[in-house]
Amino acid sequence: AQSVSQHNHHVILSEAASLELGCNYSYGGTVNLFWYVQYPGQHLQLLLKYFSGDPLVKGIKGFEAEFIKSKFSFNLRKPSVQWSDTAEYFCAVTDSGYSTLTFGKGTMLLVSP
Amino acid sequence: DTEVTQTPKHLVMGMTNKKSLKCEQHMGHRAMYWYKQKAKKPPELMFVYSYEKLSINESVPSRFSPECPNSSLLNLHLHALQPEDSALYLCASSEGGGLVYGYTFGSGTRLTVV
Numbered sequence: 001a002q003s004v005s006q007h008n009h010h011v012i013l014s015e016a017a018s019l020e021l022g023c024n025y026s027y028g029g030t031v032n033l034f035w036y037v038q039y040p041g042q043h044l045q046l047l048l049k050y051f052s053g054d055p056l057v058k059g060i061k062g063f064e065a066e067f068i069k070s071k072f073s074f075n076l077r078k079p080s081v082q083w084s085d086t087a088e089y090f091c092a093v094t095d096s097g098y099s100t101l102t103f104g105k106g107t108m109l110l111v112s113p
Numbered sequence: 114d115t116e117v118t119q120t121p122k123h124l125v126m127g128m129t130n131k132k133s134l135k136c137e138q139h140m141g142h143r144a145m146y147w148y149k150q151k152a153k154k155p156p157e158l159m160f161v162y163s164y165e166k167l168s169i170n171e172s173v174p175s176r177f178s179p180e181c182p183n184s185s186l187l188n189l190h191l192h193a194l195q196p197e198d199s200a201l202y203l204c205a206s207s208e209g210g211g212l213v214y215g216y217t218f219g220s221g222t223r224l225t226v227v
Binding site: 027090100104106 | 205
């Protein structure tokens with residue numbers, strides 16, 4: 001079974017700082033990768049996803065992620081964060097033959113104005 | 114707003130009550146899911162319905178009983194719950210099949226068991 005590891009449980013940044021959240025997965029086969037965001041008191045929203053093709057994926061709200069197969073990683077990045085990016089971020093993975101998501105434990109991002 | 118609608122948004126129930134959570138989607142998705150999310154934790158899979166048939170039950174206690182009346186609806190029937198069952202219950206749907214094109218999550222039902 002696959003597993004997902006998110007390196008940081010809490011990240012605190014000032015506005016305009018650059019963001020990188022780490023995500024590693026353990027599965028040797030073909031995977032589909034996702035980043036979800038959950039704003040305080042709100043539902044999970046899909047930020048971006050990777051299935052195949054260009055390993056650099058662009059998502060909503062200026063986020064992007066890079067799939068590095070050799071490192072089993074799918075790190076999330078944003079060049080300049082805003083206060084409104086304060087939220088919990090979840091990395092998730094599913095293999096191509098299994099239709100359920102496995103979530104990482106999440107990273108709480110706090111952006112101070 | 115999401116395209117997956119969950120009702121009610123909040124529910125408080127006693128340990129002897131029977132209640133149901135409802136989930137509806139009209140995107141033509143053929144796979145639907147129930148997840149449970151405790152505070153500051155990731156969602157945990159409970160049940161998967163694929164083409165209206167229960168395909169995965171992640172060893173969930175029998176006090177939780179899912180039902181999929183049709184391809185657009187998913188219910189979760191609750192009976193004799195415990196206080197530790199208090200959580201956010203999320204419904205999700207996807208296009209289904211072996212390759213997942215991303216899930217769409219509902220806003221959740223915040224359940225408190227007293």
